[in-house]
Amino acid sequence: MLLNSLLRRRCARLSALWLALAASPWAHATSPIAYPAAPASPLTRAAVPTSAASAAEADSDAEDSGNLSASARRIYDFGRPRLLQVRTLLRDQDSQASVGSGSLVGADGLILTNYHVVSQVALEPQRYRLNFQTVDGVTGALQLIAFDVVHDLALVRMAKPPATVSERGVFEFRPATTPLAQGERIFSLGNPLDVGFAVVEGTYNGLVERSFLPQILFSGSLNPGMSGGPVLDDKGHIVGVNVATRRDGQQISFLVPAEFAQALIARGAHAKPITASVEAEMARQLLQHQQQLTTRFVALPWRETKHAHYSVPVPQEDFMRCWGSSNPSESKGLSFERSDCQMDTAIFINESLRTGDMSVRHEVYDGSKLGALRYAEEAGQSFRNEGMGRRTHDLTAPKCQEDFVESGGLPMRTVMCLRAYRRLPGLYDVAVLSQSVDAKTEGVQGRFDARGVSFDNAMLLATHYLKGFAWKRSP
Amino acid sequence: METLALIETLDRDGQPRQVLRVSQWPVRIGRAIDCDLVLDDPHVAALHATLDMREDGLHVVPAASVNGVRLGRASVVPGSTPLLPSSGQMTLGATTLRVRLASETLAPEERLLDLHHYEHRHGAALVALIVIASLWKGFDLWLSAVPGAPGSALAWGYLSAPIGLMVWCVVWAIGSMLFQRRFAFWPHLQVALTWLLVAVLAEEVCQQLAFALSAPLIEKAGRLVFVGALAMMVWRHMGLLLPTRRRAFAIAIGSAVVVGGGLLLVDRSMQQEPLVGDLYLGTISLPGMRVAKPVSIDAFVKSAAPLQQTLSHWAKPGDDDDDSPSGDDD
Numbered sequence: 001m002l003l004n005s006l007l008r009r010r011c012a013r014l015s016a017l018w019l020a021l022a023a024s025p026w027a028h029a030t031s032p033i034a035y036p037a038a039p040a041s042p043l044t045r046a047a048v049p050t051s052a053a054s055a056a057e058a059d060s061d062a063e064d065s066g067n068l069s070a071s072a073r074r075i076y077d078f079g080r081p082r083l084l085q086v087r088t089l090l091r092d093q094d095s096q097a098s099v100g101s102g103s104l105v106g107a108d109g110l111i112l113t114n115y116h117v118v119s120q121v122a123l124e125p126q127r128y129r130l131n132f133q134t135v136d137g138v139t140g141a142l143q144l145i146a147f148d149v150v151h152d153l154a155l156v157r158m159a160k161p162p163a164t165v166s167e168r169g170v171f172e173f174r175p176a177t178t179p180l181a182q183g184e185r186i187f188s189l190g191n192p193l194d195v196g197f198a199v200v201e202g203t204y205n206g207l208v209e210r211s212f213l214p215q216i217l218f219s220g221s222l223n224p225g226m227s228g229g230p231v232l233d234d235k236g237h238i239v240g241v242n243v244a245t246r247r248d249g250q251q252i253s254f255l256v257p258a259e260f261a262q263a264l265i266a267r268g269a270h271a272k273p274i275t276a277s278v279e280a281e282m283a284r285q286l287l288q289h290q291q292q293l294t295t296r297f298v299a300l301p302w303r304e305t306k307h308a309h310y311s312v313p314v315p316q317e318d319f320m321r322c323w324g325s326s327n328p329s330e331s332k333g334l335s336f337e338r339s340d341c342q343m344d345t346a347i348f349i350n351e352s353l354r355t356g357d358m359s360v361r362h363e364v365y366d367g368s369k370l371g372a373l374r375y376a377e378e379a380g381q382s383f384r385n386e387g388m389g390r391r392t393h394d395l396t397a398p399k400c401q402e403d404f405v406e407s408g409g410l411p412m413r414t415v416m417c418l419r420a421y422r423r424l425p426g427l428y429d430v431a432v433l434s435q436s437v438d439a440k441t442e443g444v445q446g447r448f449d450a451r452g453v454s455f456d457n458a459m460l461l462a463t464h465y466l467k468g469f470a471w472k473r474s475p
Numbered sequence: 476m477e478t479l480a481l482i483e484t485l486d487r488d489g490q491p492r493q494v495l496r497v498s499q500w501p502v503r504i505g506r507a508i509d510c511d512l513v514l515d516d517p518h519v520a521a522l523h524a525t526l527d528m529r530e531d532g533l534h535v536v537p538a539a540s541v542n543g544v545r546l547g548r549a550s551v552v553p554g555s556t557p558l559l560p561s562s563g564q565m566t567l568g569a570t571t572l573r574v575r576l577a578s579e580t581l582a583p584e585e586r587l588l589d590l591h592h593y594e595h596r597h598g599a600a601l602v603a604l605i606v607i608a609s610l611w612k613g614f615d616l617w618l619s620a621v622p623g624a625p626g627s628a629l630a631w632g633y634l635s636a637p638i639g640l641m642v643w644c645v646v647w648a649i650g651s652m653l654f655q656r657r658f659a660f661w662p663h664l665q666v667a668l669t670w671l672l673v674a675v676l677a678e679e680v681c682q683q684l685a686f687a688l689s690a691p692l693i694e695k696a697g698r699l700v701f702v703g704a705l706a707m708m709v710w711r712h713m714g715l716l717l718p719t720r721r722r723a724f725a726i727a728i729g730s731a732v733v734v735g736g737g738l739l740l741v742d743r744s745m746q747q748e749p750l751v752g753d754l755y756l757g758t759i760s761l762p763g764m765r766v767a768k769p770v771s772i773d774a775f776v777k778s779a780a781p782l783q784q785t786l787s788h789w790a791k792p793g794d795d796d797d798d799s800p801s802g803d804d805d
Contacts, residue, residue: 333621369622376761377618384757390746396789397747400755401779404689406769413686415755416779420786428786433755437762455783459776466772 018152018244018348019227020100020117021194071234075187076199078236079103080135081168085191086113086142086156086228087131088120097128101190101229101242102156105261106269107166109158112261113228114243115147116348118154122147122278123350123423130156135197138162146268149282150289150347150356151213151260152243154228155268171230173258174237180204188220188242188253190229200226204239208254212293212319212357213345216240216255231255283424286347286452289356290427294450294457297358302468310436310444311408312362313468315341320360334378335366347452353394355427355452360465362446372440379443383435386447388417395419395429405434408470412436416462421452430458432465444469480533481575482512482526485564491573500528504567505538518542518568526559526574533559533574542568594661601661604668611675612636643667647712654716662715670708674701682758689767691756698752706732747789 082104088097100117104110111132120128122144130142140158147154158165180186181204188200202220218231222245231240240255296319303314314322322341329335340361347356363382367375391397398417405414414434421427429451436443448465450458476498483491495502495512504512505522514523520540527534536556537544544551545566551557559565563574594601616632644663651659681697684690706728713724740750748754770778 331621332623372761374618374620374622376759380757380759381619383759384753384755388754390748391789396786398754399747399782399785399789401775401782402689402691402755403775403778404765404767404769405772405775407772411765411769413756413759414775416776417754418779418782418786420790422790422792425790435759437759437765440762459779462779463772463776466775 018114018116019222019224019242020098020114020119021225021227071185072187072199072201075232075234075236076189079171079187079189079199079230079232080197082171083135083189083197083229084111085133085194085197086111086117087133088118088128089131091127091129096194099191099194099225100227101225102132103171103189103228103230103238103241104165104168105155105170105238105265106157107170109161109165110145110170110265110269111142111156111158112171112230112238112241112265113154113156114241114256115149115152115154116243117228118144118147118156119348119350122154122274122282125275132156132158134168143273144278145273146264146271147278147281148260148264149285149349151256151264152348153241153256153261153264155264155271157273171232171236171238173262174233174235174239176259180233180239182206184233186218186220186231186233186239188218188222188226188229188231188255190222190226190242192223192225194225198226202251202253207257208344210317210319210321211345212296212343213347214257214260215243215345216257218253218255219251220253221245221251222253279423280425282349283421283426286356286424286427287454289347290450290453290457293356293358294453294461298460298464307364307444307472309439309442309472310364310410311468311470311472312364312444312446313360313448313465314339314362315360317341319343320358332369334370334375336363338363349424350394352392355421355429357452358448358450358461360446360448362444364444365442367441367443370441375441375443379435379445382445383413383433386431386433388431389419389429394422396422398429398431404437405466407466407468410436410469410471411438412466412469414466418455418458424452426454427452428455428458429453430462432462434466434469436469438471477577479528479577483573483575484512484514485571485573489571500526500533501536502526504572512572514567514570516568516570519570520568523567524565527556531558533576535559535565540568593659597661597665601665601668604665604672608668608672611672640664640667640671647715650712650716659715663712666708666711666715670704670711674704674708677701677704682756683760683764685756686758686760687764687766689765691752694756694758695749695751702732702736 084102084104086100086102088099089095090097097120098117100113102111102113102117105112115122118130121130130144131139132142133139140160140162142156143159145155145157174180184204186202186204188202189197191197200220200222202218205217205219208215208217216239218240222242226242229242230238231242233239238258238261240257241261242253243256244254246252297315300316300318303316305312305314320341320343322339324337324339326337327335338361340359342359343357345357346354349355365375365379367378370378388398388400389395396419398419400415400417402413402415405412412434414432417431419429430449430453432448433445435445446469448461450461453461478496478498479500480497482495482497482502484493486492502511503522503525504510504514505524506514506516506519507521510522519542520538522538523540524538524544525536527536534556535544535546535551537551537553543553546557546560547562547564559574563576565572565574612633616629620629644660644667647663648658648660651657651663677700678697681693681700685692685694685697710724710728714721743750
């Protein structure tokens, strides 16, 4: 990648903020939302019922305001007994490591939440445990029952359900036969920033466009801590689950569609608590996901590129979003045009690992103002400054294969680097970097990345990508 | 009268400070005026020792003293009268003496390490080196400069390297001043330029060859040559300071390279990084430089199959400490 393009590059990747509220600096740094004055001190347990109570008082003051608030209040009153906060605590202390929300979906104390709310417990049960707290202050331990890491959902169950749990009732799902219309008012419940349970009104805006994993676009303010909370229609039926929000927008929030939650409940409601390692099951789900993604991706033809001499693999924008940029034409050095295509959805595994997505980018260089030697130098610098990653807690170091490769009459210097997942057997990250070496003062450099694919699919995708390059005879 | 021997009083640097011609044995040495060799050293007794020629050679006869007599590192036991060693050196108090006997065979004449007027004798070589280095540096700057960039920025880039080199050579020249009493700037400049050029050119040639033949190993070899050339440079610098210690310096630098390199290799292999150089060859050269034929995509992808085995080996748990259940590292 060219260094100057790196500096000028627009913030093309506008990553979503997952909504679990964690005590980590990451959550604070990335959350643009003003946080209470003393964010570092864990909030006391007594504070939650107090603030909930004061919220109720405020509600009664506004009793005779318009219809909308009245229906929000009705929804909150309906959801209140079935709404919970899901807390991840340190194994041997009562300090909370992160908090999210959840909803009662089974009379035996079955609770639906996000996978990322319980990920610490799922991955490191020796360090963390789960707890719940209802709006009226009942607390208890939770057990992990099942999870769907791809759609970011999890089922937990109360370890010792209180005798009164069946009196609380459960949330029902909106029938698939009556789909929501765009613009319909829906209500998100949860405990934002651990300050107290809240109901947020917003609008259903259909599914997010160009997203490989279906997500509902919810125009309403979701905040960290609301993750896993239910989103209800005006009858109190679940239409989705709070999952993420965009840091760079306003009221751009995302929900997991209810159908995936129903599917998880259908297969996991009667499962025994998970006591063994979750990594094998997680790898199985991710392998299934990457198979679907790869199959769909390689079935799509590459887009036509307008360059006079090179055909470059640029993906269709079915589930990717591309951003283009170029340097000013008055530049006396290397002119380039750049295209950056990325998937919006990545799968959350843990705080440091997202996977299950792809990106494709290329830069087309014109070095006619530089001459052959200087062009070769610039191209070389741009070629060798590509990061392939280092060994981490989750991934091995990269191992590469390199050679001159020919595609469609175009000779290229090509490097393919793979990293293996250290805890998810059978999954790899693959990066293919390719630089044309046919001309003295012009060329193209492309890079393809796929995260969390099988070795065979990594090879398949690399082949598919490299075949997208070709030399075009000038018309 | 015939001179039987010379007794030299040596200074800190081993140079004679005072010389006594000996025409008869024994020779009495001490601080008292009536000694044959009078030493002005408060650590020496009035009569400290006597040198006496016997049938088997010259003997040291110590007198009563606080500090005694040392031959090399060994102290002479009171009451014994050892033979003076072949080096002829002995230490009385804080004063070192060297005895040269008339009967000794002289060592052959040594070639002078003449650091003085060096630039006159090696002028042509020095000028050639400076010209080559300047051209190289200029070419290097030209390569990475954007056409039309302001000349002042280039000038700074151009000046920083010679200034750094000057400082380097001045530091070594001060070292020469310390040991050789000569501010040997030019000899050090020649050493530095020669080996820096060898290092940089070898690296560049290896990069180009590696690209031409699609052989990343050549580039890695270039890196080793680079390090070797820098080690040679340091060794030559040190040799100018103390020519007699070259062997010891070679051993010291060699072991430093071996130990440092070894530690680096262990560290890199722990991090699963390539032992030498980068992850992949980063050189892109002129199209005409390429000799190796490109392979087909299928052949390339097939050749990557062995990566799977390496990676699954790397991914195996239990090869580091952060797998332990009690690990509290993140």
